[in-house]
Amino acid sequence: MADDSHELGQLRDGIDAIDGDLLRLINERAKLARRIGEIKQGNIYRPEREAQVLRRVAERNPGPLSAAAAQRIVREVMSACLALEQPLTIAYLGPAGTYSESAARKHFGGAPTLLPCPAIDDVFRVIESGNAHYGVVPIENSTEGAIGRSLDLLLSSPLQICGEINLPIHHNLMTRCATLADVTRIYSHAQSLAQCHEWLNRNLPLVPRVPVASNAEAARLAAGEAGAAAVAGDAAAELYALPIIAASIEDDPNNTTRFVIVAEHDAGVSGSDRTSLVCSAQNRPGAVYQLLAPFADNGVSMSRLESRPARGFGGSRWEYVFYIDIEGHRSEPAVARALEELRHRAGFVKELGSYPKAVY
Numbered sequence: 276m277a278d279d280s281h282e283l284g285q286l287r288d289g290i291d292a293i294d295g296d297l298l299r300l301i302n303e304r305a306k307l308a309r310r311i312g313e314i315k316q317g318n319i320y321r322p323e324r325e326a327q328v329l330r331r332v333a334e335r336n337p338g339p340l341s342a343a344a345a346q347r348i349v350r351e352v353m354s355a356c357l358a359l360e361q362p363l364t365i366a367y368l369g370p371a372g373t374y375s376e377s378a379a380r381k382h383f384g385g386a387p388t389l390l391p392c393p394a395i396d397d398v399f400r401v402i403e404s405g406n407a408h409y410g411v412v413p414i415e416n417s418t419e420g421a422i423g424r425s426l427d428l429l430l431s432s433p434l435q436i437c438g439e440i441n442l443p444i445h446h447n448l449m450t451r452c453a454t455l456a457d458v459t460r461i462y463s464h465a466q467s468l469a470q471c472h473e474w475l476n477r478n479l480p481l482v483p484r485v486p487v488a489s490n491a492e493a494a495r496l497a498a499g500e501a502g503a504a505a506v507a508g509d510a511a512a513e514l515y516a517l518p519i520i521a522a523s524i525e526d527d528p529n530n531t532t533r534f535v536i537v538a539e540h541d542a543g544v545s546g547s548d549r550t551s552l553v554c555s556a557q558n559r560p561g562a563v564y565q566l567l568a569p570f571a572d573n574g575v576s577m578s579r580l581e582s583r584p585a586r587g588f589g590g591s592r593w594e595y596v597f598y599i600d601i602e603g604h605r606s607e608p609a610v611a612r613a614l615e616e617l618r619h620r621a622g623f624v625k626e627l628g629s630y631p632k633a634v635y
């Protein structure tokens with residue numbers, strides 16, 4: 276016992292010494308970042324540089340910490356360093372406690388001020404009016420498909436995409452009830468109820484499901500009403516201090532939502548990038564094939580193709596617009612050539628931005 280405590284004491288002295296070194300080094304790093312901030316003009320935040328830093332952390336990580344754990348730590352260090360250069364305000368689809376908030380924190384860390392917006396339209400508006408630096412909006416869900424409003428706004432807004440965030444979506448059942456048997460109604464967003472319907476059918480088949488505006492709103496209601504439960508994420512449980520009585524109840528364990536970061540500019544080259552664009556095709560045979568040929572001809576991979584009704588865009592001439600994600604940055608020769616050829620073929624092309632692929 277005495278030896279044990281002697282060894283523990285030595286180990287803790289070792290940890291204290293390392294923490295001292297870490298603190299000194301982190302502050303040295305912060306001074307360099309601050310100096311870079313003084314030299315840089317305009318755009319302070321560099322998504323491509325942050326992606327490179329995080330990728331290198333995974334490549335060089337000697338363990339035993341997992342690459343993801345090491346990346347989360349460095350993400351927070353960068354977040355704090357960037358705040359010294361420029362305190363950021365990030366708009367997101369609120370209210371507080373939503374998955375959009377979790378996505379914003381995952382990407383920007385703890386330092387920025389987060390500004391919850393009541394609708395996706397408001398996220399675009401506050402950035403356009405200069406009341407936030409960047410915005411986080413959902414763009415597609417692996418189970419439910421595209422988020423139409425975000426696609427429509429990207430088409431009509433001058434904002435660009437400067438980054439993407441993949442967030443695994445884990446729904447939890449949270450309630451003040453002691454057991455499942457005490458739950459008399461379940462609040463959640465309709466999409467989340469749909470994503471958990473097998474679990475709910477199995478475990479709470481007779482309990483009414485009440486769709487509400489957001490998962491965070493569901494948690495707020497469940498916190499205040501006896502017998503009520505909510506299906507929502509960890510952030511909502513924490514915000515409303517609701518005990519989770521069943522975790523990860525989504526039917527598809529790989530359920531993931533992809534978010535994009537919108538800003539006045541897109542990002543520079545990081546070495547592993549994606550480019551998003553939207554274009555129109557006429558409603559005639561072979562039109563879509565014609566549109567896509569420049570990518571194949573230039574060896575550019577396409578990672579996503581989504582069509583949407585043109586909805587008054589471009590008069591009645593175009594029936595559909597196509598949202599296309601390709602691999603590579605618009606400044607890379609093969610991508611630039613493919614885009615140039617596309618411009619000759621499509622009635623309309625809008626580049627939505629080039630940005631680093633999500634790192635983790």
Ligand SMILES: C=C(O[C@@H]1C=C(C(=O)O)C=C[C@H]1O)C(=O)O
Nearest residue numbers: 308311320321324325353356357
């Ligand atoms: C330090 C810089 O500015 C910011 C902070 C970074 C960091 O802490 O590593 C990286 C990119 C920028 O968002 C930089 O441009 O290198």
